[in-house]
Amino acid sequence: MKLITTLLFSLIAFSVSGQDFNPRQVVKPFPSIQNPEIATSDEAGKWVIAKELVLGVVVADEARAYPINQLTNPTREIINDTLGDRSIAATW
Amino acid sequence: MYVRSVGEKELNFQVSGMLWQRSLVMRDVETETLWSHLLGKGMRGELEGTELERIPSVITTWEDWKARYPQSSVLAMKRTTGGYDEGKWEKARRFVFGISGNTKGESPAVGLRKLQREGVVMVKTGRASYVFTHRSRGGSVQAFRAEADGRPLAFSAEENGYMENEENGSRWSRETGIAISGPDKGLHLEAVPGTLSFVQAWEAFYPKSEIIQ
Numbered sequence: 001m002k003l004i005t006t007l008l009f010s011l012i013a014f015s016v017s018g019q020d021f022n023p024r025q026v027v028k029p030f031p032s033i034q035n036p037e038i039a040t041s042d043e044a045g046k047w048v049i050a051k052e053l054v055l056g057v058v059v060a061d062e063a064r065a066y067p068i069n070q071l072t073n074p075t076r077e078i079i080n081d082t083l084g085d086r087s088i089a090a091t092w
Numbered sequence: 093m094y095v096r097s098v099g100e101k102e103l104n105f106q107v108s109g110m111l112w113q114r115s116l117v118m119r120d121v122e123t124e125t126l127w128s129h130l131l132g133k134g135m136r137g138e139l140e141g142t143e144l145e146r147i148p149s150v151i152t153t154w155e156d157w158k159a160r161y162p163q164s165s166v167l168a169m170k171r172t173t174g175g176y177d178e179g180k181w182e183k184a185r186r187f188v189f190g191i192s193g194n195t196k197g198e199s200p201a202v203g204l205r206k207l208q209r210e211g212v213v214m215v216k217t218g219r220a221s222y223v224f225t226h227r228s229r230g231g232s233v234q235a236f237r238a239e240a241d242g243r244p245l246a247f248s249a250e251e252n253g254y255m256e257n258e259e260n261g262s263r264w265s266r267e268t269g270i271a272i273s274g275p276d277k278g279l280h281l282e283a284v285p286g287t288l289s290f291v292q293a294w295e296a297f298y299p300k301s302e303i304i305q
Contacts, residue, residue: 032106044166063161073172
């Protein structure tokens with residue numbers, strides 16, 4: 001009975017969400033990135049290239065750019081950061 | 093771009109090493125909940141069902157971003173690749189810009205190629221109206237609610253990265269959503285958080301989404 005109830009419940013949950021969450025472990029987890037090193041615009045001008053793509057965000061009048069070339073690797077998909085007065089997860 | 097606090101709790105996300113629908117699954121260190129990266133939603137664990145707040149962000153070139161925000165700070169980690177420059181969007185057919193969260197449960201998306209060609213695309217869903225914009229300088233894409241002061245607005249592209257609303261001919265920036273001249277001068281549109289995504293990924297995660305190509 002319990003099994004049937006569980007099955008029924010999963011079916012209902014599935015039809016409501018329309019998407020069954022069935023993730024697959026592909027590689028081992030990577031440690032979270034916290035308090036990343038941040039440079040000023042002038043400093044960054046020495047090594048960020050003009051045509052390089054950045055993910056830009058503004059919080060409470062504070063702007064920050066995350067060069068996509070630094071975010072592109074399974075170890076770097078998410079940067080836990082703080083900007084303005086907010087805790088943000090920079091990812092795209 | 094997400095806010096990583098839920099209620100009183102501050103979360104730190106890590107790459108879980110899992111994939112779901114070929115896409116990243118995040119895990120927060122504090123509660124070990126698994127989160128869909130694209131949906132921004134807790135899928136399994138203590139915070140299952142919770143949706144993260146999104147913040148509007150933009151992808152553009154460094155030179156364009158620096159021109160907009162000269163005082164901007166910059167992430168200073170070692171590069172992991174060199175492949176992302178403005179040439180990345182040449183294969184525009186593969187990408188859509190989609191919005192979700194703060195959209196009354198809807199998730200409309202517009203093909204990047206259409207945005208590149210037209211500059212300004214109006215999107216009417218069942219519940220709201222949006223304007224999607226593209227700037228050739230930097231190649232950035234954004235979406236705004238197509239209303240100001242409680243009035244619905246209909247936009248068309250103008251030269252030099254501007255757009256005009258049909259109702260009174262005011263001129264607006266496609267970048268900031270601020271009216272710079274005309275009767276609506278000084279008003280601003282509300283930006284809606286969105287993301288550039290592969291077409292197939294958007295379709296998989298938002299099966300009900302209408303994609304305008």
